Amino acid sequence: MNQRFDNSIDEQPGAEADDSLLVAYLDGELSDVEMLQLEDRLTGDAELCKRLHGLQKSWDLLDQLPVKPVNDSFTRSTIEMIIQQEFKQTKSRWQLMTAWPVRMAIAFTLFLAAALISYIVARHQQLGPQRELIKNLAFLEKADLYTYVPSIEFLQKLNDHGALPEKWLRDAEQIEEDDIVEVTDNVELSPATRLSHMSDEQRNELRIRKDRFEQLSPIEQIRRRQLHDELLMHPQSERLFTVAEEFERWLRSIDVAERTTLLTLENVDKQLEFVQRIRAEQESKFFGLAGATALPKQDVGPFSDWVEEFVRQRSERFLNQTNPRLRQNFSRASKTLQPYLIFLAFSRATPEDQLLDDPALENMLNVLSLEAKEILDLQEDGEARRKLALAWISNACRAKIHPPLTDQDLFNYLKTLPAESQHRYDDMNPSQWRRELERAYYRDYQMN
């Protein structure tokens, strides 16, 4: 009864108004000010005081009214009644539903439901063992990519630095305006359709991946799932998936010790630095193996730096001469690797003296060692010198854009060799097998 009550609009006259005020006073509905004012009046007004006592006493008399507690049966019977009522309502709803038009509708609905259930059951049985694969297909297709990928930030850095060449670049240098590899949008098929298009071998591979994934620790499973989900949501999702695939491919081209070292590096910058160092070694190796007349080892570094500047200056000019379709194709390469690709693509269709004019050749000689200059001087004439210099430049470019060879690449290459040669490689130990096959591969590549 703490709520005070507004008595200011009381219009009742005389005793009635006083009673109203006294009742509100007794009920604790007056404000402090009104209460004090009334109490002032009460001290000097015996009649008012008498009325107050009369009100209070009559009010107190109401306490004499007996309160007879209800027995427990009231609670029980009320609850039983509520239950019965609920039951009746449910029943009456059902009775309403069983009127004949409703019955027909229900029968029809049941028929449809039965047909739907039959379809679902049949589909369930048909897809049974593949259900899990379909459900997780998008993830399982990529699951192995995440083994060595520490984070999205790492992929982003690999991409930004053009640290890894992509597989398609190997063929891209052959691109001509009339022979453009169309960039088409992949039509997104449902997982069930994708799975149905797969061979038994591919499906089996997926199952192996799934088993492999399930054997991982729960923490690692969560990490890979999260990475996958984050990649899907990333604005550069498609690009970063490609980088992840190239990274996974690239890892297969390095040895176990290097892979282990990479995994133990504490932060993304150090990991990137490590990748770039290994990659530089691979470029150098390519350069040494693929060069028609090998550039002395000490020249590889300075010469690569010079080539980088050289191709960048020209690639812009070349790019401006191309049509939009070709330009679109070049744009698929990272910014770092793009100039090398463009130079290689244009070098086949451009006269050598325009590709490497005399001032550029002189400029190149400035960075070369005496040994390298001597190799050039051994050439018959100026044209032959320019040809060799351009071969070095082209090889430097190829070293940049060619992904390193994996064992699978070498196997594929081995299959192209005559049976006699294949037997010769079979007798080699693994490291010799790889070294010799790589050498043969680059030699053939150079010849082609």
Added chain:
Amino acid sequence: MPTELPKDNQASENLPTNYAVTDPDVALMLQVREGNAAAFEELMRRYQNRLIAVLEHLVPGAQQAEDLAQEVFMRVYRARETYQPEAKFSTWLFTIANNVANNAIRKLSNRKEVHLQATPSGSVSIRPLENMAKEASGLMPARVFARNEEAEMIAAAIQSLNERQRMAVLLSKFEHMSYIDIASTMGLSSQAVKSLLSRARSKLRELLMPYMQNGYSGSPNSEELEDDSESS
């Protein structure tokens, strides 16, 4: 008289009351909403006596009061799924009780079936004060003012109030509701509640004054009651 509200009340009026926190019965009702049947039984046990005590003064006969109380609880249960804690639980419950009682009274008056005689159940009967006064005027010995008779006299005094006054008195006296809560329960303004209670209590004073003074007054006439009170 200037309008004046205490400062703490003014401040609290600006804040919405979280009844689920301040009123344990609201918390119970929210559990009922979530399907907790035990919570409903607990609410029934808390309120059944209070509810029947009020209803007994609104409709004739203890049995009918119990029937109405069951109807009230049934409505509470039916409304559980849409229940919103917008007031104290008791305010909500007695609002339903007020509606149920009003419907019952309307039906009774339509059928001309109002029975104002004592029921065989022995509970407090509602009898016209005139009858009681007649009995007390000499036909009944002094012991008629024993405790039961005292209760009957008071019940009769309450019965002499009109329905709205009676409800306001019962909620104020037995449920200790504020004017605002009574107004909310009965669907009236606070000013109307104030007026109802003022008139009802004045009338109760007039009717019960002779009894308060002498234990008995030979006449229920209000003028005489007033004279008596003035002379004392």
